[in-house]
Amino acid sequence: MKQPTQQPASRPTALAALAGVAAAAVVLSVAELIGAFFTARATPVIALGSTFIDFTPPWMKDFAIATFGTNDKAALFVGMGVTILVLACVLGVVAYRKWSLGVAGVLLMGAVIVASVVTRAGVKPPDAIPSLAGTVAGLVVLRLLVRRLWRMRQWPEMAADAPSRDSERPERPAASRRDFFTATGITLAASALAAGGGRLLSAARSNVAQARESLRLPAPATAAPAVPAGVQSKAPGVTPWLTPNKDFYRIDTALSVPEINARDWELRVHGLVEQEVRLTFQDLLDAKLIESHVSLTCVSNPVGGYLAGNAKWLGMPIREVLKMARPKDGADMVLSTSIDGFSASTPLEVLQDGRDAMLAIGMNGEPLPLEHGYPVRMVVPGLYGFVSATKWVVDLEVTRFADNKAYWTQRGWSERGPIKTMARVEVPRSFARVPAGRVAIGGTAWAQTRGITKVEVQIDNGPWTEAVLSAEASVITWRQWSFDWDATPGPHYIKARATDGTGELQTDKRADPVPDGASGWQSVMVTVE
Numbered sequence: 001m002k003q004p005t006q007q008p009a010s011r012p013t014a015l016a017a018l019a020g021v022a023a024a025a026v027v028l029s030v031a032e033l034i035g036a037f038f039t040a041r042a043t044p045v046i047a048l049g050s051t052f053i054d055f056t057p058p059w060m061k062d063f064a065i066a067t068f069g070t071n072d073k074a075a076l077f078v079g080m081g082v083t084i085l086v087l088a089c090v091l092g093v094v095a096y097r098k099w100s101l102g103v104a105g106v107l108l109m110g111a112v113i114v115a116s117v118v119t120r121a122g123v124k125p126p127d128a129i130p131s132l133a134g135t136v137a138g139l140v141v142l143r144l145l146v147r148r149l150w151r152m153r154q155w156p157e158m159a160a161d162a163p164s165r166d167s168e169r170p171e172r173p174a175a176s177r178r179d180f181f182t183a184t185g186i187t188l189a190a191s192a193l194a195a196g197g198g199r200l201l202s203a204a205r206s207n208v209a210q211a212r213e214s215l216r217l218p219a220p221a222t223a224a225p226a227v228p229a230g231v232q233s234k235a236p237g238v239t240p241w242l243t244p245n246k247d248f249y250r251i252d253t254a255l256s257v258p259e260i261n262a263r264d265w266e267l268r269v270h271g272l273v274e275q276e277v278r279l280t281f282q283d284l285l286d287a288k289l290i291e292s293h294v295s296l297t298c299v300s301n302p303v304g305g306y307l308a309g310n311a312k313w314l315g316m317p318i319r320e321v322l323k324m325a326r327p328k329d330g331a332d333m334v335l336s337t338s339i340d341g342f343s344a345s346t347p348l349e350v351l352q353d354g355r356d357a358m359l360a361i362g363m364n365g366e367p368l369p370l371e372h373g374y375p376v377r378m379v380v381p382g383l384y385g386f387v388s389a390t391k392w393v394v395d396l397e398v399t400r401f402a403d404n405k406a407y408w409t410q411r412g413w414s415e416r417g418p419i420k421t422m423a424r425v426e427v428p429r430s431f432a433r434v435p436a437g438r439v440a441i442g443g444t445a446w447a448q449t450r451g452i453t454k455v456e457v458q459i460d461n462g463p464w465t466e467a468v469l470s471a472e473a474s475v476i477t478w479r480q481w482s483f484d485w486d487a488t489p490g491p492h493y494i495k496a497r498a499t500d501g502t503g504e505l506q507t508d509k510r511a512d513p514v515p516d517g518a519s520g521w522q523s524v525m526v527t528v529e
């Protein structure tokens with residue numbers, strides 16, 4: 001007969017799940033604390049997230065950027081948090097029901113974490129230590145908490161639910177539920193402290209941000225041509241022609257921003273070259289630097305999207321670096337690799353022609369911000385970032401497209417990526433309500449290395465009419481435009497299209513970002529009141 005005080009069967013299960021969550025918190029926080037003394041990329045959360053990103057199929061990357069924009073990393077962390085929570089609950093219940101299975105589960109997860117850590121680029125075998133220590137600590141805590149639950153089966157309320165275990169001696173004092181909650185609470189609080197402490201410690205140990213602050217950039221040997229007056233669109237509300245660093249879009253696969261000491265930085269130029277070259281940061285500071293306004297664009301940018309920016313870059317021309325290395329006949333590509341294993345394939349000829357392709361150290365008069373590639377990144381006018389703009393670059397291999405594939409090319413994207421001509425409507429915004437009368441339409445257009453010579457606007461199915469082009473700084477920067485519209489009440493569609501410097505009209509053929517960039521004319525719906 002069951003006792004009248006019998007608790008619902010779900011109660012011990014819920015407590016076991018809670019034990020699992022506490023154990024997972026211990027795994028992660030212990031690894032975080034110890035990880036402060038190792039590479040930032042070696043902590044379980046960062047390593048798992050990065051591994052996940054590397055295995056993300058192109059459509060999912062596209063979906064993530066389309067849905068979350070530059071918050072895609074925050075979305076990933078939330079997704080990971082939920083997954084870890086669910087797995088931890090399952091592990092707790094499994095361990096409570098059958099301890100040996102629980103151990104196997106924890107060890108399996110530990111193995112997955114360690115594998116994802118040691119396979120990260122730029123990570124050394126000792127970097128597995130934080131994850132190993134975390135796993136062991138988590139196992140110990142899980143054992144302590146689950147044992148308390150077993151002992152609770154001697155507590156009459158739960159007697160019928162706990163599996164009978166010969167290993168648990170009846171003479172042991174029965175544990176109470178309060179015991180369990182106290183132990184779990186202490187575990188969770190200690191985990192929070194350890195994780196927070198780990199964060200503070202890594203921040204204190206990293207002096208890269210400080211070194212960047214105190215870095216003084218040299219003056220360029222060749223200054224950027226003066227920006228003509230009137231580059232800004234006349235339409236109020238259009239994005240600034242020059243993008244401030246803090247507003248510059250950020251796209252990369254790096255979950256934790258690599259921290260490189262400029263004095264440790266070295267670039268190796270090798271492969272199909274007569275002379276292997278090694279450059280230090282001091283070599284760059286001493287070189288004849290150029291300064292140039294260049295607009296960057298991301299291949300994942302949808303039609304009308306904001307994954308583009310325009311900055312003044314300071315750097316050493318890559319063609320000068322290649323002159324020292326002297327590429328051999330047959331080479332047609334330079335594979336640039338970052339410290340964290342991202343790579344981009346850039347046609348060799350593009351890096352040798354007259355355009356301002358550079359190893360950049362400055363962005364809008366400052367050292368590169370950490371998240372934009374400090375201390376050195378590539379900037380190549382005319383190509384999407386995924387095949388040219390390697391941040392935290394440490395290696396240039398002169399090679400052939402036939403022999404090597406870059407990071408995104410291995411994942412279904414194109415091996416080359418010239419930027420497609422694009423006109424973007426920025427004001428009025430999509431679905432805006434505007435008063436009837438004179439409405440200023442405006443936006444930005446780009447076709448880097450070809451330039452923009454015309455932007456046309458169409459209202460509903462009316463004629464295509466030329467917009468007013470703002471001044472052009474160069475063919476490698478974007479160009480703004482404006483258009484005065486006499487708006488009549490009702491719903492209206494505004495379309496825009498650009499013509500590049502070769503006279504070619506932007507294609508109206510709709511294409512997704514995969515594999516080599518979105519195309520099509522943007523259409524914006526507005527309501528005139």
Ligand SMILES: Nc1nc2c(c(=O)[nH]1)N[C@H]1C(S)=C(S)[C@@H](COP(=O)(O)O)O[C@H]1N2
Pocket residue numbers: 248249250251252253254296297298299309338339340342371372373384385386389390391392
């Ligand atoms: N190391 C590294 N460099 C990288 C990437 C990356 O994932 N890792 N992404 C590239 C892509 S896809 C783009 S669009 C540009 C974006 O540069 P930004 O973040 O400075 O705007 O960086 C490029 N360089």
Ligand SMILES: [Mo]
Pocket residue numbers: 251297298299300384385386
């Ligand atoms: Mo990109």
